[in-house]
Amino acid sequence: MSGAALKIIQPGMLSTIQDRGRYGYQRFGMPTAGAMDMFALRAANALLGNDDNAACIEATVLGPRIELLADIRIAITGADLSPRLNGVPMPMWTVVRARKGDTLNFGGPADGVRAYIAVSGGIDVPQVMGSRATYMKAAIGGIDGKPLRAGDILNAGYTDSVGEDAEERPAGIMPQDAIPQYGSEHVARVVLGPQDASFTAKGIDTLLSAPYTASINSDRMGYRLEGEPIEHVDGADVISDGTPLGTIQVPGDGQPIILLADRGTTGGYTKIATVISADLSKVAQAMPGHTISFKAVTVEEAQAAYRAQERLLASIRSGGEVTDAAAPRIAVVMDDTISDILDGDGEPLTLPAAVGEQVGTHSGAARIGGATYEFDITVRRMSDS
């Protein structure tokens, strides 16, 4: 069951529907597409108790302006593009209960490039070849294979308004120390290969020592880097073969290109190394002008990092309990009068039970001396007692 949940008022710079990508069709030349920052997408779904592969909006640099068409829970992860709910700064990496009629917008990039906007139940657009991910070049996925446009209406898989239970799922919790700070100097670990033998020892040393700058020609297909040219043994061409996610190809000019979500499935340039999956987020969140340096690790070390990230995602998912109705209430004291703060339904607002959880992101109300006062409040539990 699904219902209208979001209306795009302004699409922002580039907002697309993405999930974990379209696997199983690369052998027919179909690129996977999917979220650029897979960790952020999956963390958002884990926070909401969504399917791990639920579709979200990937917003780029300048986020969209969205009107909510239903009471629904939202989680925003990835880049800090300054999200605001009804004009009030909205916390990220946590579940926020929003109301029909609320407006979500973004003030501008503060840290990182790509933010993920997830809603309870996931965004429901038709699957094409097993995925909802937008791949713009072949015009598939998302809505008509295009970036979101003003006026688009997005359904959520399950919403309060249609009486489904996605809203009742326990919210996950993001440990504060696991929230990424992207910054502007990125270090990405790589596994050398598959064609490191096509480079001189000096060429490999160059890759691993010189920082590279992300050029303006960096997008969902790949990041073109600028810096010290990387030396080949004997030319940059190989017999065209498969291009793994995160692989670093080096054409004849010696300037590396990291191939990402929308890369062509095959290519004919030598591939010196591949960014490990746990560090692809760092590349996806690098802005043109930022630096990226590379550090070599073994396959085993890379897989240990992958397993650690899977454990973190599992712990986010299982992290929290929803607020217990018996928990202490929040009240205001004014002129010695104690008054409950009420939520939108007139029920007393309760304290968050778990670290990281928060309540009352908007429209708290208190009755004091017969009059009703409204508050825009956020109460977040910062530590355990």
Next chain:
Amino acid sequence: MLYDNPRFFPAGDMALVAELGDAISPEINRRVRSLTDALEQGGVPGVFDFLPTYRSVLVYYDPLVATSDEVQDGIKLLLQSAQSTGAGARNVVHLPTLYGGDLGPDIAFVAQHNGIDEQEVIRMHSGTDYLVYMMGFSPGFAYLGGLDERLATPRLQSPRTEIPPGAVGIAETQTGVYPVASPGGWQLIGRTPVKLFDPARERPVLLNAGDYVRFVPIESRERYDDILRRVDAGEYVVDVETEAAES
């Protein structure tokens, strides 16, 4: 040369390359397809996607399920027991093609460059069955082998910004069909009304690695438009001939 044993190369922490030979040849490519067929039948635990190319297969696996060594061992086992592919029947997919005119604006240049006339270009280009070595680059694009070397022509000096789907072109010693609109520098000699990629179709991609392609000349623009109408209406059935292999 086909290697006696596959060579493995890491491709990050979730993929590896199994390389089976060092050249573009039908023999090595048949071995690639044998491995692909075996993988398709669910051969190796942890493998969730794979991508066959001229002489190697890119294999994606889940490190939570299998280590790189386990995947390599699984692939070696599959290769030992895999039936050799390609000895049986072969599919020849017929692509009706209108050569020259507005839809093949570079045919005169291809003819002139090779010192032949346009009719000879058409006769030579449509007189060969091309092996689909691999699919890749963009959805539905087939890397074809077998272009007559007397048709080889360099790419355009300056690529076109948009080439429509169905355009048939030549670039150096390669020939191919653009499946989706894209920029490109190939010399365009004709166009097929058949869709190599159609996401609305149950099988979105028309060709498979291992198929053969035969370009069948369309005699007139009227006939091209008629086929195009039937393709758009979903009524056109692509002609696929099944032939016994030569060897």
